């Protein structure tokens with residue numbers, strides 16, 4: 001099974017960005033963790049990062065087509081700050097009709113009020129918050145469990 005791991009704006013700065021909040025692991029470390037978590041579970045991931053909302057939307061649309069073709073289980077998605085602002089990403093996920101697991105490294109609910117609302121949560125198949133970068137592993141595991149249960 002294949003999974004797309006998407007990271008949104010500023011997540012390319014992991015490792016140097018607010019380490020007290022996000023830790024010291026880099027995006028490359030996160031991607032390596034995702035590759036090994038998927039491999040341990042008999043799956044494969046492709047990892048991408050963009051700081052641009054439209055690029056993320058295009059990738060969600062393409063992922064929807066791959067899902068319909070039976071080529072992709074779904075997306076593990078840390079949309080960064082677009083989580084809290086992007087009706088367009090909400091619509092893209094809804095319109096693409098594929099399972100998306102929303103991930104946040106930090107516990108957004110324990111932070112500023114503007115991080116408490118997510119436009120992704122209402123259209124997410126599951127949500128993982130506050131486990132640090134292990135959240136990506138939990139999300140991969142959860143997405144695979146859902147996909148395998150759906151396949152019977």
Ligand code: DQA
Nearest residue numbers: 010078080081104105106115
């Ligand atoms: C984040 C939380 C968001 O509020 C923030 O804008 C990010 C990272 C997280 O992983 O904890 O960029 O998604």
